Amino acid sequence: MLPRPAAVHSRFVGLELTALADDSLRRAWMQVQRTAAAELRLAALAQTLHVSPRTLARRVRAQTGLAAVQWMRHIKLRQVADALCETRQPLKRIAEDLGFASEASLIRAFRQVTGLTPMAYRIAHA
Numbered sequence: 001m002l003p004r005p006a007a008v009h010s011r012f013v014g015l016e017l018t019a020l021a022d023d024s025l026r027r028a029w030m031q032v033q034r035t036a037a038a039e040l041r042l043a044a045l046a047q048t049l050h051v052s053p054r055t056l057a058r059r060v061r062a063q064t065g066l067a068a069v070q071w072m073r074h075i076k077l078r079q080v081a082d083a084l085c086e087t088r089q090p091l092k093r094i095a096e097d098l099g100f101a102s103e104a105s106l107i108r109a110f111r112q113v114t115g116l117t118p119m120a121y122r123i124a125h126a
Helices: 023-034 042-049 053-064 068-086 091-097 103-114 118-125
Strands: none
Touching: 023 042, 023 053, 023 068, 042 053, 042 068, 053 068, 068 091, 068 103, 068 118, 091 103, 091 118, 103 118
C-alpha cells in the first residue's frame, strides 16, 4: 500500500480502513474499494456481508456519522483523490479504472463532495 498524501480534503478524513472498529464495516470498505463506482448498491453490499441493507445502514451511520450511500461514495472519491495525488494518469483513465460511468460523472461527484474539480485537487494536494 502506498503512503497517503500528507494533506487530504476534510471530507476524506476518517475514511481509512484503520478508522473502522467494526469488522463487518472493514469488509464493506474493502468491497466498496473493489466495486466499480457505477455498480455500487447498498443492497448488493449488504448481501455480500450477509446482513440486511437496514442493518448495514445503521452500522455505517453509528460508526461514521454518514448515510451508507454517502459513505460508499466518499470511499470511491477518496480512491480518486489518491489516484490524482499518487499518479499522473489522465482523469479519463482514473474514471475508467474506478468504474465511473463517465469522466463527467466523476467530475460532478468529486466537485459535489470537495468543492474542487479533480484537476484543482491534484494541483492543491499532489
